[in-house]
Amino acid sequence: MKIQLRFFASVREKLGVSEQTVDVPDEIKTVGDVRAWLALRGADWAETLSAEQPLRTAYDHVMCEADTLIEDGKEVAFFPPVTGG
């Protein structure tokens, strides 16, 4: 299954990537699984995506929780708490 990853603000800067298409292994079923799987990429990824970080996630352009199921072709985004207005 292929999904599109998006990273914003401080998360984008720490990881050095803003978007990427990835082929996800079969055992990755949820947004939380994607986060844990990406954390294996290296020290920066492990730290930025660790459970201690107040990270927000969106699936298909809507804020979501870790247990949200992913589907082929959809977009998963990771970003810090929002600070607009």
Added chain:
Amino acid sequence: MVVRVQTDDFDLNTEIKQLRENNPQIGAVVSFLGLVRDLNDGQNVSAMELEYYPVMTEKALQDIVVQANARWSVIDSLIIHRVGPLLPLDQIVLVAVASQHRGDAFAACEFIMDYLKTQAPFWKKEQTSTGARWVDARESDELARKKWQLD
């Protein structure tokens, strides 16, 4: 409902005029204008960059307006949020709500702003005398949103 995310500045009078144009049902318009300050968390701010998530940001703003419309009697509303580079004194955001009576417009406008602050994907990066920093989310904004929750 109008939702716009743009780099360009806007004119409050022009926007309010358009919002209420040719609609004699409207008896009240409440607007909120957010501005760039030159001081934040004790540090001077010389410039700011606002990042957003195209598609999702517009969708989130529209969803907030839909929620407001479900709770109050709103005739029309407008959200304009600027992105990109901004300077102190610049306008950042305009929320305007038109209704028959002021109560609905006041409440819906504040609701939209409180939700925008915590739910719409925008991020501010400030330039200060000691370098650039991403603005941290405030707990007070989350508390402001929670006061609207219906149990």
